[in-house]
Amino acid sequence: MKDLYDYYLSDKRMFLIPIEHLSANGMSATFQDLLLERSLVSEGWIELFNEAFRHYDQRASDLAAQAPRHWFPSRLQHACIVTEPARVRPYSQPFNKCSWLLYETDFDPATSNREFAAFQFFQAERLGLVREVISASLRNLSYYLICTDEEIERFCEGCRRSNRPDAVAYRAVAEAMPWIRRLYHESLKKPVLATIEPLIKIPQTGLLIPRSLQANLDELIGTWTKTAQDAMAEFQTAHQPRKGLHTEKLCGWLEATQPCVLITGPPERVLWDPDKPREIEAVRSALGDTADEIAKSIEADLQVIDERSRGFFMSLRRPEDLPMPHTEMEESGLSYLHVGRRMIAYNLLDKVTDRLNLPSPPYERDMLAARTIHEWGHQAVDAGLVPIATSRQADHEQYYEQLADLLDEIYRNAPAGARSITAASMARLADRDESPGHALARVATNRVCDFQANLLSQNYLTLAERETYIRNNVYALILESAGTELFQRLARHVYEYQYLRFSRIDDPLAYFLGSTWFGEQYLKTGILTDTQFKNLLSVVGKLCDCYEVDQSKFVTAGGSI
Secondary structure (H helix, E strand, O other): OHHHHHHHOOOOOEEEEOHHHEEOOEEOHHHHHHHHHOOOOOHHHHHHHHHHHHHHHHHHHHHHHHOOOOOOOOOOOEEEEEOOHHHOOOOOOOOOOOEEEEEHHHHOOOOOOHHHHHHHHHHHHHHHHHOOHHHHHHHOHHHHHOOOHHHHHHHHHHHHHOOOOOHHHHHHHHHHHHHHOOOEEOOOEOOOOOOOOOEEEEOOOOEEEEHHHHHHHHHHHHHHHHHHHHHHHHHHHOOOOOOOHHHHHHHHHHHHHOOOOEEEEOOOEEEEOOOOOOOOHHHHHHHOOOOHHHHHHHHHHHHHHHHHHHHHHHHEOOHHHOOOOOOOOOOOOOOEEOOOOOOEEEEOOOOOOOOOOOOOOOOHHHHHHHHHHHHHHHHHHHOOOOOEOHHHHHHHHHHHHHHHHHHHHHHHOOOHHHHHHHHHHHHHHOOOOOOHHHHHHHHHHOOHHHHHHHHHHOOOOOHHHHHHHHHOOOOOOOOOOOHHHHHHHHHHHHHHHHHHHHOOOOOHHHHHHHHHOHHHHHHOOOOOOHHHHHHHHHHHHHHHHOEOOOHHHEOOOOOOO
16 A cells, blocks of 8 residues: 555645545544654644544534535545645645645644634535635635634634635634624524515525625625735746746757657647657747746656657557547647647647646646546547457447346336426437436446546556546536436446546445435435445446457557556
């Protein structure tokens, strides 16, 4: 397990407390020992983290029970603990839709306490769900309505002691707490029958605010907005150009090395092509006075793409048999297959990653490597290099029918309420004369090409790259589609669960159930029995087992890494 422990602690800017080492009681004893052994935190820090997590777990369960329209039950996510705030983008999410960005000082007894630390899990959770600071903060205001006076006093004390990048916003909340406590909520704190003044409903929060307090709320929102802007500006300032000496080194490296990557910029303009290595001016112009740290980060990104692409092509017996990319392929993301060329592209001017202004975030380069190989994996799948094994064709057809029959049984026996709200959606999904189970089986298997690409990719990726890819692709789907698509999400969930076979996680089922709210959506509601759930996972797993890498098409056993 040492290599996994090294993975958790591999980034100097933050350390990872992974889902598999969290429970309702906090960190596992093994992980506590690891942190102490590496001298990353103190025993007092661990005690506060665990105390805060237990408080979060209980409070989240209470809130979800009392106000299920506005609060979710507790769950486990990767706790990303930032140790160097100046080097990690505020409000970011290192693992897509399944991580909390927290700060080391949030659990330092000198700068925090249980009430303040517990709230950070709620705020990070909400940020990950709505992806907008002000919306997350507004939706979480009702949290303060159920706390005791003593808890509020302790929370405000934590706000005043905090040194988070957005600490100013928390101090503003502490100052505003007397009037915040006067708010109402449609479930948590219902107004009396006759209120003295009109109440204004704040959309999507359940909050009801007396009209006289609207100006106070507007002022608080203004402070939140400015604080978030200032935190981002301070982070960006820390990475402003200083000398730009590495820019010329990067351009020289491109000319000399000719890495196997296209450097692009919108609108899909090629800035640099390895077939024309000396035509470097477009890249030089785009880089400008980019800071040395950022130029080095870009070079490291390009080097990873080059290494993974060359490794893939060197492993093929006949690389020329790969098809040209489909014209409908999406040309976006960390890296992507260029439609006009059979080559991986890297968008230097991408607005999401902001590569010219900010260095690669924690774990992003591992994801870049995995994304690169995944793109090549799809080309290999299209070339027939990861087929259903000849001896498993009949098995595959049998398992598909078993899956359809099982999904038919589940849909037929689902609670009446679930069938009612999904009836129209299911009718649109099913083709003429097709059963609901067969329609859902299509949903579960229409992305099997991703599984095939992942099956091949394992041969080319490091442990860190594999783990990062999997942890970015197994997450809760509850907000991915409308509630009317409850059964389509079920089918997608049991397929995406199969990705966990490529991870070193010891207990994939516990990881999945602990982090996705799947149990709350399907098991506790009676839509699925435990037996049906296990049968679903088993039969989809057997379907996936029918695919294999055609080793005869490769120089080495499916890969060169």
